[in-house]
Amino acid sequence: MTSDPRLQAKRPVSASLAGPYGHPFHPILVTVPIGAWVISLVFDIASHVVHEPGFLTQASEWLIAVGVLGALLAATVGFLDLFAIPAGTPAFRTALVHMTLNLLVTAAYVANFLWRHGDYTSGDSVGAGQLALSALSVAVLGVSGFLGGKLAYRYGVRVADENTQAEGYTPAHRSGARPAG
DSSP states (O other): OSHHHHHHTOOOSSSHOSTTTOOOHHHHTTTHHHHHHHHHHHHHHHHHTTTHHHHHHHHHHHHHHHHHHHHHHHHHHHHHHHSSSOTTTTTHHHHHHHHHHHHHHHHHHHHHHHTTTTGGGGGOOOHOOOOOOHHHHHHHHHHHHHHHHHHIIISSSSSHHHHHHHHGGGGGOSSOOOOOO
């Protein structure tokens, strides 16, 4: 790798697995668990509002499962991004906290899935404990997302360097050719 740790953190360990330079796969993949878990929380809350909540309880359980599978895939790619960050740096420490929080949230959702597995057959709303665990998990996920944003937007992990970014701000020539993109 390069001797400049800022440039090292921008290059993927494996472009075919982690995404090419300037276009990492991890931020794309995290949308699956985030969306699934937030909607499962909405369904959990809604199960306490509707007359026959069984369908919401069942849907919430399966959204939790989809989120866990998506989180495992996102974590696999996220590990590759972590390996590009030089150890001992603030970016690396932030990445370790980000990873730890995400693994804790994923474990909490595995526990939540197992806790409620099959409960929807009764047609009841989600239990208060399960709802509380989902709400706490989404809150911790929000903190972890903030740290992920800090990694990308403040520390520039896996973000193209300024010279590459400048290509997007260079006016196109009027020679009749249209700029790509």
